[in-house]
Amino acid sequence: MTSEVQGVVAMAKGEPVSLVTIVVPDPGPGEVVVRIQACGVCHTDLHYREGGINDEFPFLLGHEAAGIVETIGPDVTSVEPDDFVVLNWRAVCGECRACRRGRPWYCFATHNASQKMTLTDGTPLAAALGIGAFAEKTLVAAGQCTKVDPRARPEAVGLLGCGVMAGLGSAMLTGEVGAGDSVAVFGCGGVGCAAIAGARLAGATKIIAIDLDARKLDRAREFGATDVVNGSSEDVVAAVRVLTDGNGADVCIEAVGSPKAMEQAFYARDLACTLVQVGVPMPDMRIDLPMIDFFGRGGQLKPSWYGDCLPSRDFPMLVDLYLQGRLDLDRFVTETIGLGDVEEAFHRMERGEVLRSVVVI
């Protein structure tokens, strides 16, 4: 018995999204149907709608979600009906070369559901990041469900499913920020603010937030920035040096996806220190650096995919920190909206008015 539910679909490139009836199959082997409670609106959903990811329209959007397991496929043992889960888009395979080398967060063959959800006329839907959670129910691979403490608020912890995890992990996992470190975060949107929160959790004593927008810098302070630099009026690299006793930061995190911010982050590091790039660039962007500076400054340049997280290990831990009051995930939720409000939420996101709009179902 398939289910017919409402879902937010991008039918064609650049066109406003529409709320339509979709068909969710019963879970097959390795699959789970999740009743979605909350799902954040992320830039990646907008990239799908703009045709920036690929051309496999129609897309079922939404991927930063929490919900309740409704039904499980015949062989699923990792979750059971009524479990409260956060969804992830990196369900590791356990068998690829990265997994076998003990680095499953780099898994090259992550799992999604094998069956497709469809429109009522049978047209298959491509689920955003293999999730598709702007819907009352969605079909995912069992490994995409991580069971967490059910006392957590779905609209807050669902955000761990993408951008907030990417930011936290860029500091805590990829950047390996430690107690007493200085950290500079370039770009204070959702990912950048999460990087600031992660740096604070990891014990950084100096956390410098950099942005071109004064409103975002105010927000960055709320997440734990100790100092702010407005790049529209200040020399960013010089300012970071002044704030770090003339040295540069131990870890610079580029959370914009812009060549300019990347270059600033590269030079704002102290010698032999770390640059993490977590902002998603556009395909045509290039960086041009003197090789002698790359060599001469030493250290590490590390891209951070999904914060190098391992959902099964990291989501329950971060939810516990949230419930203990040590990680303020509620602060990322600017507003809660309905399934019919996603298009308008895209516009507010583009105008920089919200950290996260979260659809609550």
Ligand SMILES: [Zn+2]
């Ligand atoms: Zn793997």
Ligand SMILES: [Zn+2]
């Ligand atoms: Zn996302």
